[in-house]
Amino acid sequence: MRLIEIVIFGITSLTLILKCHPKFKKNTFVYYLPFLAGALIPIQLLVEGYRWQMVPIFIFIGGLITVDIFQIMRRGGKEYLISHKFVRNTLITLAFLLLLISFIFPVLLPVVDLPDPGGPYGVGKTSLRMIDSARQEIYTAETDDHRNLLVTIWYPAQTDKETPVCTYWDKKGIIGKAYSINADMGSFWYSHLSIVKTNSHCDAAVSSAENSYPVIIYSHSFYGHNTENTMLFEELASNGYIVASISHSIETIGSLYPDGEFVPGDYAYISELFDTHSDIEENLYAEITQTDDINVKIELVKEILVVDEESNNLIETRVQDAIFVLDQLEILNQTGGIFDSKLNLDRVGIMGWSFGGATAIEASLADDRFKAGIDIDGWPYGEQFASEKTISQPFMLIQSGDEDELEDIVGQLIFEKTTGPSYRLAVENTQHTNFWDFPLFFRIYQRFDYWGSMDPIRMTEINKAFILEFFNKYLKGMDVDFLTDASEQFPDVSIISVNPGS
Known part of the structure; x- marks a missing residue:
């Protein structure tokens, strides 16, 4: 309190x-x-x-x-x-x-202020609307509706006492209400996140300490929200990165645009699409439990990853979102706004959690402008992954500690897809749901097995040691041996596989 x-x-x-x-x-x-x-x-x-x-x-x-x-x-x-x-x-x-x-x-349900990021820069935050006039919005009924994206950006900033500090969600509680209704908790349950203070300063000027900064694009979880990993974004921004987090329209809790327009997601519609292939997937999972042959299991998992056309379609939409946002950032870098010449687009990374992790894999295969990628506990759906293509960029897979045989198969499939420097890690005492901000806000949920016992503050330290240092090595070119350094500090992170690359 x-x-x-x-x-x-x-x-x-x-x-x-x-x-x-x-x-x-x-x-x-x-x-x-x-x-x-x-x-x-x-x-x-x-x-x-x-x-x-x-x-x-x-x-x-x-x-x-x-x-x-x-x-x-x-x-x-x-x-x-x-x-x-x-x-x-x-x-x-x-x-x-x-x-x-x-x-x-x-x-x-306390009001918890986010932990201070560890980098030397202040953190700024702003949001932009990006409309792709070349793509029709396939998830709405309107034939003239184009793909309309909210992109929220965290960045190294020049901050002072006069620069207002952003709250975690909007002060009017629009996002909190949408999230509560979607979770069947009543429209008030998550409303207090609208008064949680972050370390981000709204619309602050970009820091002039460097001529430009590497860029990281983030893709959120399935039907998630693009602020879901704000602690990680602030940590990266405070260490000299510009993080652009995409709100994948319709397949999100909702998009609150800078002009105040709110477009909610449509979970019922998205779920209906997924129900189309649910029987096939259930049969494949049942077959896995009925065999002890690991090679048969691997083939069944591969089939699961391609049988669901809607997952592949959603991933393809997300990948096109990421590529479009990167195109728009190239324009933004030359328009005289606050990011004019500040975006180092020769050093671009991509990452995401869950479905966003799958997006990071697929985008890395689809566009070599992404120079490094991280999949945070996501399964690899998509046509690119199913093809003969390989991930030549540096890539890291971070998995939860509740890994079972299926997760191990999936992790190995991802790792085998890489030909460049690649890493596969597992964080003990975590579940899939540990890799976002909510365990900090709702520690009590741990008692109901919503997430593992990993302390959320320690989780931010793990992110700093591995995710930040991975990007430092491969986007900034810093001479760091992050695995050796971090492994001594975090014995609860297992290094499963490492490929030094050619």
Whole structure:
């Protein structure tokens, strides 16, 4: 909890304790403590911002104030409002239970500020709309609808106290509402992320410390959001990278454009597409469990990766998104805006988590302007991967620690597709869902097996040691032996395979 929230809970708890203490229970000043807590509520709302998790304690304080007003008016504060001892003690016990309940939500769903990034640069953030007039939007009914992308960019920035700090999600709560509805949690559940402060400064000037900076394009998870790895983006930006994260329209929680227009994703439509081949995939998975022959299993996994036409179509759409964004960045680099001449487009990397990892693989095969790539725990769908092409660029695969036989087969298939310097790692104590920001915001979910036991702050340190240093080596050309250095510091990261390349 934040400071003023703690003070409010402290005063309220003290009030109940003193009301039960023989020495203080009839002391007049005890009856005025709830008024002090109540006076702090508008200050808390003004300074720290509204969040629904605090509503129960606000109501509780209002109840205490009401009771004390009656107490003072009717008995002058010298006698109990309720004379019957059993009834009075029952109500006091109930009050403690209600206080405990009101304490649960602010503690379990806290407002957590993101950890400071470790690089020497300040971090800026801005968003752009990019419309591909050459591509029709295939996921909407309108025939004249063109592919319309939101791209959010984190970058090394010149920051000062006058530059506003961005919140994690928009202050109006539009993204939070969309995410809550999609997760069937009610429109309020994730709303507090709109008051989480980041380390990014909105629309700050690009740092002049370097003439230009390498670029990394990020592709989000299936039906995810392009801010899902903000901690990683800030770490990269603070170390001298410009990170452009694409919101893949329709197949996303939603795109909130700079002009305020919000276009939600269409999960029902996307899911319906995937249902087309679900029976075939289920049969293939069943066949895998019925054989002990590893070669047969490998062939079945290969078939799974190509049988779902919709996965391949979605990946192809995402790859075209990434290529289009890279084309637009080339134009942006010459238009006189804040990124004029600041984008080093000879040094471009691509990465993504889950479905975004598959996009990074496929884009690396499709366009050699991507000089290095990282797949964060994603399966390799797409026609390019199914072809005879190989990934000649430096490439790294990071897998979760709950690896099973299928994951091992997939990881090996990806690694065998590489001919350049390549790395395959596994992070212990993680599941697929550990590789984004939410484990920091919702630690309690770990109790319900939503993600592994890896501490989210340590996860950012692992990202810094491996992802950052990988790009330092292959985009900046720095002489770093990141595997040796990081392996000593992070024994919970297993180095499965390494190909030094030719």
